[in-house]
Amino acid sequence: MGTRTPPPFERFLDENGAMVMRFLVAAVGPEQADDAYQETFLSALRAYPRVRDDGRLDRWILRIASRTAIDHHRARARRPEPRATVPDRPLAGPEPPDGALRAAVAALPPKQRAAVALRHLLDRPYPEIAQILGCSEEAARANVRAGLATLRERVS
């Protein structure tokens, strides 16, 4: 009881797309977000006929998005290309107000970055973050705490 066929995929996309995009812009950065978005929803579509709707498909798609985000970082780490987000010399003129925050978020370890985005951008409670990231609630809290500490240090 309580589980049934998921909604038509178009509706699922419509209901969850903005949230997933918001998470991914923070978790992988604006340059990679569209790619990660496409990958996330294609993975979901592949699995979709086997999914049971437990009323919390938003957690399911965030789990896929988190995994995709963390994989993206691993794939980039293997490639020796430089990170475009952190310039080695200050740019001429003032940075956009959120530039420093963006750069600091981009420099976080991927799991901390995802955890911070889930907690402080999407307002998810810790038990949910633990489910989404596939870790204990304690580990979820530790990741958010460590991520925020680093951000505070780098963005004064």
Added chain:
Amino acid sequence: MNSTDLPTMVSAADARARARAADELVRAAADRDGLIDVAIGTVASPIGELFVAVSPKGLACIGFDDQDRASLEDRFAGALSPRVVASARATDDVRRQLDEYFGGARRRFELTVDHRLMSPFVRKVMAQTARVPYGEVSTYGAVATGIHHPDAARAVGAALGSNPIPIVLPCHRIIGASGGLTGYAGGLHRKEFLLRLEGDPTLFPG
């Protein structure tokens, strides 16, 4: 750094706009990878925008613009597959043939049909109905007789009313024994339009 700064990094409105644009990439990749089980799209027509659904087995549904699309999509998800995705490409053949039909250039549809939204009885009624050619009409009683259920004219009427693929499966060609148009799930004005388009002169003298 305050934790409340983070939401300013990506506003919900920006994320929404960006997601809607990226949805197109998702749909295109889904089509390319063969992940669409029910392709949906719309077709402009003189009787209002039509909502069409095509599966790999063929055309599954045509809806009129006053039908509730959400409940049609729910029906596809339950009866066919929840992988319901918009695709202009996959619905293009249906669009082209409907355009030709409404332009008077097509009298027969060359489309394979997905019968899964029909019960066996409805399927039988539709097969009999499909024998009535363009420009001609038949009656509920004649269809009932044709499927060897001569007493079932009323059930035939109900079956025609549940036709998931109107226009292509020509339930509009079935009328009352007295010559009245009787009924149509899409509304009598649409039935009349289709019969006029097909031009049966005996129906609308003068």
